Amino acid sequence: MEFDLSKPQKLLRETARATLTQNYPLERVRERMASDAIHDESLWQIITDQGWVGLNLDESCGGLGLGLVELAVVAEEMGRACLPCPFLATTWAATLLDQAANSEHASTLQSITAGSLKATVALMDQNSDWDIEHVQTQLKPTPAGWQLTGRKTLVLDAAEVDILLCVVRQGLELAVVLVSTTSSGVHCTETRSLDATHKLFDVSFDAVSLSQKDIVAVGDQAREALEYATRVATLATCAEMLGAMQWIREATLDYAKTRKQFDRTIGSYQAVQHQCADMLLMTESARAATYYAAWALTVNAPDGNKAVAIAKAYCSDAGREVAHRGVQVHGGIGFTWEHDLHLFLKRIKVCEFLFGNATWQREQIAKLIL
C-alpha cells in the first residue's frame, strides 16, 4: 500500500506544472478574463496535445487509459494555475459519453479526445439542484423524431463548447440527448459567474428537433452513466480546489516570510503562524480526502461513492476557509483586484457550489450511512 503518488504520477504532475506555468502564467489568465470569449484555442491545443482530455478514458476512444488519480493530478495543476478552459465540462461530458457506450457516438467521442470538439453537460432544470432525479424537461415525440423545448440553468461553459449533453425525460424515463450548440433553437445566455474563468450559462431549447440517434442513453443506463460521470467531474472539481488551496497556502506563507511590520516579519507573530498552520492542515487534509476518493473510484472500492462525497464536502468547507485566511494574512493588498489571490478565492467559491456544496454532500453521505 502506498498513499504517495507513484513515479509516473509525479512525472505527470511535474509535466503539467511546467507546461502550465510556461504557457499560461496568471497574466494570461487575466487577459482571458478581460475578454468576452474566455476560451483560447491555443491553450486547448496544448491540453489536447498532452492527451489530458479523456485521459481517464480507454485508448480505444482516444484516451490515455489512465486512472482518476492521474485525472486529479492534472486537475489539481489546472486549479493551481487557475486555468480558464472548458476542461472540467469536457471531461464530464466525455466520461458520460463513454459510459453511455453508444456506438452511434463513438466518433464524436474520438473528436472530443482529439481536441476538435468540446462539450459540456446540461443538467439542472430551473429551480432544481444536483439531484438528477429532479430533471423534468421533456423530450417530445414528433412524426420525424423528437423535439426538445425547455431551459437548463447554470450550464458550465455552454457557449464555449460545441456539444451539449442534455439531461431530459423521455416519458418517465431519464434520458441523455446530444445537442449541437449551433442547432437552431439553442440559445445560450451568460449568467455572469463570480469566477470569470468558469463561465455559466442559461441554455434555452426552443423546439429543437432531434433524431433517434441523438438519444445517447435512456433509463437505467442513462442514470448510471450520468451518476458515474458526475462523480468523476465532482472529483476533478475537488482536485481543482485543492490546487487553488495549495497556491493560496504557498503564496500566503511566502508573504508571511517577507512582509515586515513592527520591524519583524509578520510570520514571526503567532497569530499569523497559526493561520498558516491551519491552512496547511486543511490543505493536506483536502489532499488526503481527494486522492483517496480518486483511488477508491478508480478501483471501484465499496466506499468509492461515499469517498467522493466526503472529499467534496471537506474541500468545499476547507477551500473556502483557506481562501479567507489567505486574504486575512495578506492584509489590504490581499483585498485588491491587482493581487492574484481573488482569482483563486473566486475559483474556490464557484467550485464550492458546483456539484453540490458541503451541506448537499453531507446529505448524500447521510443517505449512505443512516
Next chain:
Amino acid sequence: MDLTLTAEELSFRDTVRGWLRANVPAQWTVSLKDDDSKRAHLEYLRSWQRTLFDGGWAGISWPKEHGGRGVTIIQQSIFQEELALAGAPQQLGVIGEGLVGPTIIAVGKEAQKQKFLKPLLMGEHIWCQGFSEPNAGSDLAALNTKAVLDGDHYVVNGQKIWTSFGHVANWCLLVVRTDPTAPKHKGLTCLLVDMTSPGVAVRPLKMMTGDAEFNEMFFTDVRVPASNVLGQVNEGWGVALTALGNERANLGTALYLMFKRDCDALIVLAATIERNGQPVTKDPLVRQKLAQAHLDLEVFRLNSLRTLSGMNNTHAPGPEGSILKLYWSEMNQRNAQIALEVLGLIGQSWDFDEGRWAFNYLRSRGNTIEAGTSEIQRNIIAQRVLGLPRSY
C-alpha cells in the same frame, strides 16, 4: 499511489481478522460508572493486553527480538483498522506502547531493552509519563525536578503533575534536571523510575469528568540506579522530544478505535430515538451533523494513513505528527459536541447511556491540552514544518 493491499498485506490482514474473530470477546463493557467498575475495566484491559501479547499482537511494529512482530507501519495501521472493525477493546497502555517503548527502542541500552520491552507488551508494566510540572507545562524544559548522582544512583527530588495513569503505573519515564548550571535544554536527563521505590507518592487529581485519571507525583530522595538513565546524561531533552514525537504520531491512531466506536454508536443510537413522531435520523439537521461527524473521522483516518505511508519510507515520526494531533483533538471535540446536539437535553445526563456522552464531551476538552496544547502544535507546524521564525 496504490492503496490496494499487496499479497503480503492481504494475507496479514486475513491472519489478523481470523485471530480477532476467534479472540475478541463478543460482549465487553466500558462501564465507568463507579470505582469498582473502573477497576474491573482496568483488569479487563490488562487481560486483553495479555491475550494480545500471547497471540503475538502486542507492539507488532516493534522488532521481533523485542517481543514485536517486526511488521511495517502500514501493517500496523491495517491492524488498528481491523481492531476497530472487530470492535476490540482499546489498548491498556497507550503511553507504554505508543511513547515509552519506541523511545527505549530508539535510544535505550541493550540491557534496558531486555528488561523493559517485554513486560511492557505483556501488560505487566504500566507506564506513566512524568514530564509536566506545576511550573513547566508547554515550556517543558523549564522543569525543576532534580536528580543528583550519589554513587551509582541518582537521588530524585521534586514534583510532577497531570501524570496520566500515575495511580496505576508501576514504571515512569521521568525527565529531571541533572545540571542546574547548564542552559535549560542542556541540563536534562531521562530516567526510568520504578514507581514502587521508596519516596514516590502519588496523589490522584480529579478531572472535570469527576474521574481521577491523572495525578500529582511527589519524589522525595528517590534513589534510581544510574543504569536506568535513558539515553545520555544531560541529553534528556532530545530523548524527551523523541518520546513526544512518538506520542503525537501514535496517540491518535490508538484513539481512532474509540472515536470510531463512539461515532458508529451514535448513529445506531440516533436511529432509536424518536422526536416529534419520527426517528431523529429523519431530521435534516441531525442528518447533517451525523454525516459531518462521520466524514470528519474519515478524513482523520485518511490523513493518518497518508502520514503513516510516508513514515514507512523514513520511519521516524517528524513534526508532521503535530498535524495529526491537532486534527484528532479538535475533531473529537467537534464530534463530542455533535453527539450532545443529536441526543438533545437527555444526552448530557449521567443517567443516560451510563453517562457515555456526558463523559465524552467533558473528556474531549482535555484533548487540546494533553500531549501538547493546540497552540503549541500550531507553533510546531509553523516553525518546524513551514519554516517560519521562532516566536519565543
